[in-house]
Amino acid sequence: VNDAGTAGLAREIEAYFDRLWPLMRSITGAGVRQSHDILSEIVPLERIEVPSGTPVFDWIVPKEWVVREAYVVMPDGRRILDIRVNNLHLINYSIPFRGKVSRAELDRHLHSIPELPTAIPYITSYYALRWGFCIADAERRRLPEGDYEVVIDTDFIDGSLTISHTVLPGESEREVLLSTYTCHPSLANNELSGPLVMAFLARAIAAWPRRRYSYRFVFLPETIGSISYLAHIGEHLKAKCDAGFVVSCVGNATPFHYKRSRRGNALGDRAAEYVLRRRGTPAENIMNFFVTRGGDELQYCSLGFDLPVGSMTRLMYGLYLEYHTSLDNRDFISFAALAEAVHVYLQTCRAIEVNRRYRTTLVHGMPQLGKRGLYPTLSNARNADEHIAAITSLIAFSDGATDLLEIAGRHGLDIELLDEIAQRCVAAGLLEAVG
Amino acid sequence: VNDAGTAGLAREIEAYFDRLWPLMRSITGAGVRQSHDILSEIVPLERIEVPSGTPVFDWIVPKEWVVREAYVVMPDGRRILDIRVNNLHLINYSIPFRGKVSRAELDRHLHSIPELPTAIPYITSYYALRWGFCIADAERRRLPEGDYEVVIDTDFIDGSLTISHTVLPGESEREVLLSTYTCHPSLANNELSGPLVMAFLARAIAAWPRRRYSYRFVFLPETIGSISYLAHIGEHLKAKCDAGFVVSCVGNATPFHYKRSRRGNALGDRAAEYVLRRRGTPAENIMNFFVTRGGDELQYCSLGFDLPVGSMTRLMYGLYLEYHTSLDNRDFISFAALAEAVHVYLQTCRAIEVNRRYRTTLVHGMPQLGKRGLYPTLSNARNADEHIAAITSLIAFSDGATDLLEIAGRHGLDIELLDEIAQRCVAAGLLEAVG
């Protein structure tokens, strides 16, 4: 990917971002469906609707939330906390309410962050019935005494929970799973960065001339969505999934992080680490699986499934103050960083694609490369050195058990170059692919 | 343990210290029995007397040493090197001697440390017959020419070697062994710190409302004592002992050290490391098993027994110049440090007590905690975070093979909190205890 390509991609992402930003997303509802419709323009997606009330393992799919309007009228008649201005103002899944309340009564239903006085917090209440508004602490402090008119025109209906997905078939039924969430309203890094990067990643992989693996892309609400999806297709994934990633928090121009799957050394873990280490990602940014914070990898890696699903992020949840507030917005992220994240995920998928085990056919001493035309031309010495390093490493370490990721990682070699040379060695009869 | 509790315990320890200090302890004899009588006031102990001449593996229990008096009269009639002034003056296990000797002849029987001119060294000669005195090097240099009258009124009798022990029974016959030595005369860190901390630890564990493990506390002379004890009860320990510690050198307000058992990853090793790492103990203070220096862990871990016995110390033998000299005295140690050592050993035993393996019952996705009332109240956010971290980690990692020590250690969680929440999860049917 050259700079021009990245810049073009960044502009495309930006245009979609601006359309997705104002929609009122939640774990169910019209905002989700509209978002999925837009994402389907990037890569065609299939819809799954899971009816309200469906039991999914230990959970029950909640009623669908309908939001028509929500705002407060001040004693002087001015309208504030209007979700048309910022959809974070309303507690996500708020019950309906309509009435006049005193300032004190209203205050019991307000949420703000004193440490971040200009930030509107993002609050949800999916399973406890309550109403309320989120407000910048500075604004809250300025609210005068008097009567406030509260309008929350919401509803809960027997609808469904929306999941969209697609599978790009490959030569093998073995799958790579990519999953992201679409349940937060106007948040940038911790919402739109994930679906946007994943949709453009899917478009890029759809354009590959061949795929060894099949690639599954899933857009769903966090937790209840992945649990519903696992109820639908978990056993299939358990049988077929070789690698997976939760795509999330990839919007900032900061170093990448990687959270390993529970297994810790799964194919996807190894590919992500290979790619990030070559990028110079600090070792401490690569973390073992943990559940004290996290997203859908907690569901995919739950003991009954234990899928090989990790998560590659940039500025990870929990590492920034702006998280889950109105400060996680368009200005907070970088579209170039999003485009780069598409590229890094692509590299990771490419590493998975080309990773193979080979077996050297001539095992007694190094074979003579010159007579087979496998020695590089000597014009470009630097490149020639890499080429020789790759070919000798391939022959010396291809014992049928060691794969390209291991050879690349241990010896600081480029897996794409290893793959290219491995194909030439296979053609020359020096290597055989295994498995 | 709050500060007041620690201060009160420190004062209690100090009072016992002052009674134990002047007694002439050795590997056998009246001083040992008097010391054990005093320690029995803290926690009742049972006495084992191993008769002189008893073969114990490769050793024979030596005759019992009787000391009545020992001193030297200078040419000017002044009495020096009197064991009533400092019981380190006489070589421990010195043979009797009475006679007039020249300064030169006397000097051949004196021991001092030129590098520590004010220190009286502590010298023993249990198995080679000789007499002699230990003296500060500065004093030795001032001794005038002339005749010296030497009085060493000692004796060797067919008596016995004294061991005291107690077992606090628990619900299980599986045992935790705590062992300390009582064979050095007036030394503080490298003698009295061990038995005092262990006796008060025993008193505290005796007061627990329930014990899963049985706790065995043994007071004995170093080497010959533990070998004798192993001859007595080694096969029992081999069958029953799950964890053990030699309690020694715990008197100084310096960071802790831990010397692992030979096994290296035994239950006690893991508990001690968990506790010390949470205290911020430097990683290099936690050492693999070695025998170039050491105490009774060398006997407990000998190849024929290989018991899981490590040693948690503060300022360890071999790490301080005052070791085995009169400078290792009351001023050298801190009674608050001793009280804290009781507390740290207690925490370690508690970690052993609560350590269990659990199995999650609902393994498909995270179970819903809210409907079971397992979500913490949100009033105290910090505590709530820890609570959520604990409960999600418990459910995610309880695969029936991973125990609380592993979950606590890997994820920086408090094992007592994990235990408390595990009990609630068991009650709610989310976890089952295993084994």
Next chain:
Amino acid sequence: VNDAGTAGLAREIEAYFDRLWPLMRSITGAGVRQSHDILSEIVPLERIEVPSGTPVFDWIVPKEWVVREAYVVMPDGRRILDIRVNNLHLINYSIPFRGKVSRAELDRHLHSIPELPTAIPYITSYYALRWGFCIADAERRRLPEGDYEVVIDTDFIDGSLTISHTVLPGESEREVLLSTYTCHPSLANNELSGPLVMAFLARAIAAWPRRRYSYRFVFLPETIGSISYLAHIGEHLKAKCDAGFVVSCVGNATPFHYKRSRRGNALGDRAAEYVLRRRGTPAENIMNFFVTRGGDELQYCSLGFDLPVGSMTRLMYGLYLEYHTSLDNRDFISFAALAEAVHVYLQTCRAIEVNRRYRTTLVHGMPQLGKRGLYPTLSNARNADEHIAAITSLIAFSDGATDLLEIAGRHGLDIELLDEIAQRCVAAGLLEAVG
């Protein structure tokens, strides 16, 4: 080895160096045979001649190269690039050529290094037919226009490839392999250091009163030589070789490096690491097996043989600019460093010799050492401490599976002292040798 011994050895090495330096070595030919004749004066060697055209695995032994003279006559009649002045001037394995050429035409056959203007590069062309000269870049730039007379009087004959070797038999048929190359002309660190150190090492080991292992020393041309040798004796080595080293680049007074065998933890790897760590060699100088650069270890460790052969070097190939140029000469190396390398290799072989597994006979508690006279005399306390550390470690860790290298390495002990004390313990019935 004391300083006087080292100095004497250094002088001996220097004398041989000066005789070997001017010979025109290559992968075949008279210069190799003359070199081996000289090395045979240090330690008697047996000759193997592998006829030209012999197939050896994937290779064919090339024709033997005969060089009579090679030089260029300048337009003004002066003779330059004469191999009698520096045998690097002629491309090694250059085809014959005789004729008048223009400056431009000559230049197409010249090789120099602009970054090192005073260095004559070392260039080979064993398998591609071409002629050419190597020249200092500064000299090349000064060559005037005009006609140059080129004389390259070389020849390719049906001869043979020369290998010399010897086996010093030991009590066991298990072998330690030492291999070095003799195929470069006048190069110091990256040629003569290897055969000289190895020949004097062989002389020293030949003088040992007893050897447990048999020691095999092989002098051969790089790559084609070791492949030929493996074709000859590879299956024997596969069955018998327990440790091995490629001796190379040991001429500089710089820290040692060690490149592990593919196995990584073979006996020789462990012995070399033990010796180098005791010398304070930085940990990063000890490297896992790699093939991006290297010598005959690539052949010995090829998958079909996988011999336990590593390489202990000082200033390793690839780590210095002077590599493969006329700057790698007599002034670049230190004869004291060569003598020291003999000593370090000897220590490594000694560590292999004395390494054994023992089993403690008295496993219940520490045995009493005093009554067996195994306690050291107390006159020299420092030495006594080491002695006690050694004997207690031997008894505590000799479980029949742990060998002396492991005990020495883990506990910072001297393996020669461990061996000495182990023999005394065996005599006293405290240890039994295993295996």
